[in-house]
Amino acid sequence: ISQFDWEDPLASKNLLTEEELAISETAERYSQDHLLPRVLQAYRDEHYDAQILREMGELGLLGATIEGYGCAGVSTVAGGLITRAVERVDSGYRSGMSVQSSLVMGGIDDFGSAEQKDRYLPEMARGTLIGAFGLTEPNHGSDPGSMESVARPHPQKTGYYLLSGSKTWITNSPIADVLLVWAKLEETGKIRGFLVNRKDCPAGTLETPAIKNKNGLRASITGMIHLADCPVPKENMFPDVEGLKGPFSCLNSARYGIALGTMGALEDCIARARTYALERIQFKGNPIAKYQLVQKKLADASTDAAYGVLAAIQVGRLKDEGKATPEMISMIKRQNCDKALQNARVLQEIFGGNAVSDEYGIGRHVANLFVTQTYEGQSDIHSLILGRAITGLQAFV
Ligand code: TGC
Ligand code: FAD
Numbered sequence: 001i002s003q004f005d006w007e008d009p010l011a012s013k014n015l016l017t018e019e020e021l022a023i024s025e026t027a028e029r030y031s032q033d034h035l036l037p038r039v040l041q042a043y044r045d046e047h048y049d050a051q052i053l054r055e056m057g058e059l060g061l062l063g064a065t066i067e068g069y070g071c072a073g074v075s076t077v078a079g080g081l082i083t084r085a086v087e088r089v090d091s092g093y094r095s096g097m098s099v100q101s102s103l104v105m106g107g108i109d110d111f112g113s114a115e116q117k118d119r120y121l122p123e124m125a126r127g128t129l130i131g132a133f134g135l136t137e138p139n140h141g142s143d144p145g146s147m148e149s150v151a152r153p154h155p156q157k158t159g160y161y162l163l164s165g166s167k168t169w170i171t172n173s174p175i176a177d178v179l180l181v182w183a184k185l186e187e188t189g190k191i192r193g194f195l196v197n198r199k200d201c202p203a204g205t206l207e208t209p210a211i212k213n214k215n216g217l218r219a220s221i222t223g224m225i226h227l228a229d230c231p232v233p234k235e236n237m238f239p240d241v242e243g244l245k246g247p248f249s250c251l252n253s254a255r256y257g258i259a260l261g262t263m264g265a266l267e268d269c270i271a272r273a274r275t276y277a278l279e280r281i282q283f284k285g286n287p288i289a290k291y292q293l294v295q296k297k298l299a300d301a302s303t304d305a306a307y308g309v310l311a312a313i314q315v316g317r318l319k320d321e322g323k324a325t326p327e328m329i330s331m332i333k334r335q336n337c338d339k340a341l342q343n344a345r346v347l348q349e350i351f352g353g354n355a356v357s358d359e360y361g362i363g364r365h366v367a368n369l370f371v372t373q374t375y376e377g378q379s380d381i382h383s384l385i386l387g388r389a390i391t392g393l394q395a396f397v
Helices: 018-045 051-058 076-089 091-111 114-126 245-279 292-320 326-356 362-374 379-391
Strands: 131-134 150-153 160-171 178-185 191-197 222-233
Touching: 018 051, 018 076, 018 091, 051 091, 051 114, 076 091, 076 245, 076 292, 091 114, 091 131, 091 160, 091 178, 091 191, 091 245, 091 362, 131 160, 160 178, 160 191, 178 222, 191 222, 191 245, 245 292, 245 326, 245 362, 292 326, 326 362, 326 379
Parallel strands: 131 178, 150 178
Antiparallel strands: 150 160, 160 222, 178 191
16 A cells, blocks of 8 residues: 655656656756755845746756757746746746746747757747736736737838837846837727837837835845837838737736646745644643644645646646646646635635744745735736636627
């Protein structure tokens, strides 16, 4: 009879290939040995060390699902196992990686010209060129289709556009070398993707101030993008894709990564709460882990984490077979972020007053998981995407 493994309750490892297990092991080892030791101070200081992307690049963890261009070309599930390993340490570290890998490299791989792929992907895979993804605006978050950012033909320079507008809450923007900005072409009113190179922007046309004093995701860097008639050559525009399916296709991959990533954060909360409950003695010499109410909290969280991992593996397999729908990804993104947040909040109770100390790590996960439930489509927005698919009626407007 097999033994129950509280760290993998439904034996999800049985569904993984040898290669996926090896990639997961590499990502877990790197995350535990090199990210965990620096996260507490980084979170306190609200500091993101860009060296992290170079370290990830050396290990082949960036853009890992992309074929060629120095990328590893692994399965969708393997890509998700990388995000799970990194987010076991901190959602902010996973965030910086997701933007680089899924949103910017993924966008270039899906929609870029041959020149754009050759120019950006190898350096981004090494982590020596940093990307940011600008979709959200101050007045348009859940509804990016109403964006105001605009690209108009340069009045003096043929073959150039002038980009204007503001993006906000943009991960990596203050340190990004290349910013994938979504803006409407003035001539057509259609959304297009532009690769804005910081070093090519004349003074005063691009600013990327950091947003400071966040109360979550403090180990990542977030900022704005202000464009004031910034000249961008036409070759920097994605040639063929127009409309929201451009940015949303990139989001499909990133949302998938969040679905498995948040399970890593929840699993870390479970491990921390279990250890604490076994060591903390209250009433007649008993560890609090002996009490039924504490055990129920651990059982609920373990069940949700195990189900969440299995569902993500299933959707990952379908994605590689070309059979995953955006609604499936909405379902696992919504469910896993919600369950990770709800359970992390409950597990926090196990630590009593010590939950308030950042040394115990649990409060950091709770604050981070609120953000994961909010970005890349807030959970209620994913409910409406699912509701539309179930009823045929759209409830956004
Ligand atoms: P809707 O009419 O539904 O769709 C417009 C067009 O887009 C296509 N489409 C998709 N294509 C591929 N994949 C998807 N998931 C797609 N979803 C939609 C759709 O087929 C249609 O194409 P076409 O050819 O007919 O034009 O558009 P809507 O305006 O009604 O959209 C509503 C809604 C709610 C679905 C959408 O606006 C939404 O998902 N809102 C959430 C916004 C969001 O997710 N923002 C993310 C910003 S990036 C970010 O948060 C990064 S955080 C990174 C980190 O730090 O980890
Ligand atoms: P709003 O759209 O104003 O929504 C507020 C509330 O209203 C939500 O609860 C929402 O569900 C609800 N709501 C809105 N419309 C409806 C409706 N029709 N029916 C019912 N409820 C509704 N964006 C990027 O482009 N790139 C990034 O790299 C990026 N990184 C981020 C990093 C961080 C740390 C954060 C916090 C955000 C980031 N975002 C990024 C932005 C993120 O995607 C948006 O915050 C998110 O899409 C929600 O938009 P909003 O904040 O404008 O909220």
